[in-house]
Amino acid sequence: MKIILITLSLFACSFSVVPARILSHGNGPEPVVIDKSQLQLVGQAQLSVLFWDIYQSRLYTSSGRFSRNEQPLLFEINYQRDISRKELVSATLEQWQHLDIPASDYQQYLPYLKALWPDISNGDTLTLFSDGSGSAFYFNGRYLGKIRDEKFAGLFLDIWLSPRTSRPGIRKALLGISP
Template identity: 55%
Template sequence: MKTLRISFIIFILIFHSTFTQANVVEKSEMNRGNEQSKLFSKLPDDLTDIGYVQVGNATFTFLFWDIYNSRLFTKTGKYDDNSGQDLLFKINYLKDISADELIKRTVEQWQHLKYDESKYQHYIPKMKSIWPDIKSGDSLTLYRKNQTTIFYFNNEEVGNINDKSFSNLFLDIWLSNNTSQPKLRKLLIGE
């Protein structure tokens, strides 16, 4: 009888230990899931709902036509071009533009910045697979989080480029000191 009691106690201890370990693993998995969820599969209309503060906004105009409105968001409401901080850059289009035209304009801006073709050429197929044709009223948002650049079309995730160099390269079109639109840059970074 004593042996049976000891066996039962050992069984309870082993069961409790296994249950506790499983519970710890489950909580660890949940925390990892919560951290991962910060990569958002869908963005809210109001980006302040996810803790981002607008740094600045600007409208790009060509001749007499407004082409798009753009807004830059960070967690602090300030932009630090050397930090690689998490940020959101949202463009609301006021004119239609095809994905091919969008890529062409992107490459033209990289050429303006005098970037060697080898620096961006390998990103072009990925951008083609992510970016849709855009109609007036659509939005395209870049979300930079750690090493990943995620694109959202009308707040729905459409793809990502898991390379920290890409987000800097893309954002340089607007935020580099050598941008083709210095006034737009100043408005975006809140100067």
């Protein structure tokens, strides 16, 4: 029995050590205080499916224009329905697969998203803030944690902003492109 407990403890520790290199949790100090007054709206979009509103999203940058390399950048999603953490991660994965992004590019992030993201209720806001040192997530204004990898923000935003997105109308609206 002792051997099993020691083995389980070592197994559990291996998960808590590895993410620390990439993920900062919300228990520590907040890395960045977001001052939205320093950012300009690039565009906003409403996602509705049939008769149901799903979310409204907004993209902000310091210049008011989107460039893949522009920092800081803020992407905000205000949900208009309940969505479980599992559904949120699953939808993210489905969109990366739709974009034909190799699994090796995103697979490492899935455990972090499962650990960071909460269940969403109607009216909740999930925010991504990227400042060049990684991607910080906020839930209703409360810091959740940060993925300390510059590549993640672009990969995540590709879901909405890639020319190959599954929602080209959302892309145009977020980029401020007239229909």
